Amino acid sequence: MPSPVPRMKEAASLAPLPAADRMTAVSGALARFIAEAALRPGDRLPTERALMESLAVGRSTVREVLRQFQARGIVETRGGSGTVLKRALSADAIHLPLTIDTGALRDRLVQTLEVRRGLEIEASAVAAHRAGPDDIARMEARLDAMEAVHLEKGTAGREDLAFHLSIYDAAHNPLFRQLLEQIREAFEGFFDKPFDRPDFARRSFPFHRELFDAIRSRNAELARDRTRAILAIVAEDIEAMSA
Structure with a gap:
């Protein structure tokens, strides 16, 4: 049975990102979009191409972020249905990749x-x-x-x-x-x-x-x-x- 069309609030949107720190930025932008669009488990995420065009990033960046989300149990890829949300997510619930600020x-x-x-x-x-x-x-x-x-x-x-x-x-x-x-x-x-x-x-x-x-x-x-x-x-x- 095909997954339902994502339920999206009118305010939900994706916008181009600056060049710096794109992995973290894409992760945060996608988490916010999932929350603002009120996506529920089973809803489809935008396609890779749609994410690339909306966020103005390359395919490798999008795929790496989706791979990380899948590893964390947030999304899954289903044949013929694209990437599907597995569990509900709030805008501040996603754990972004850690960074180490120590200089040495x-x-x-x-x-x-x-x-x-x-x-x-x-x-x-x-x-x-x-x-x-x-x-x-x-x-x-x-x-x-x-x-x-x-x-x-x-x-x-x-x-x-x-x-x-x-x-x-x-x-x-x-x-x-x-x-x-x-x-x-x-x-x-x-x-x-x-x-x-x-x-x-x-x-x-x-x-x-x-x-x-x-x-x-x-x-x-x-x-x-x-x-x-x-x-x-x-x-x-x-x-x-x-x-």
């Missing part, structure tokens, strides 16, 4: 690492209990890709993130992924510097395969230990790099 690179890295440690150690243990065959296959494919890039280039920042995201997904608790999405933009910028350095966290590379093996064998304590070892090496390299 070392401090920013340490802050994000502290959050990662709290999330990833437990997510790895939960994944060891809950991962199904499809999760294991996806995780292994991401690990293989990470290892291939690492062996070729000496570093694999984005592939490393993809591997860890597959662990979050294998935990089957959407809050892990949603929380990571909140901080993702805060550390993605580090992939160009310093995560492009071939010596950064190189010593942690073998532990990723051991972490995967622990999850596959459903050894939650070993999964915690291997995750802790990976992050400890990253912390040591941050300190050494900042000395």
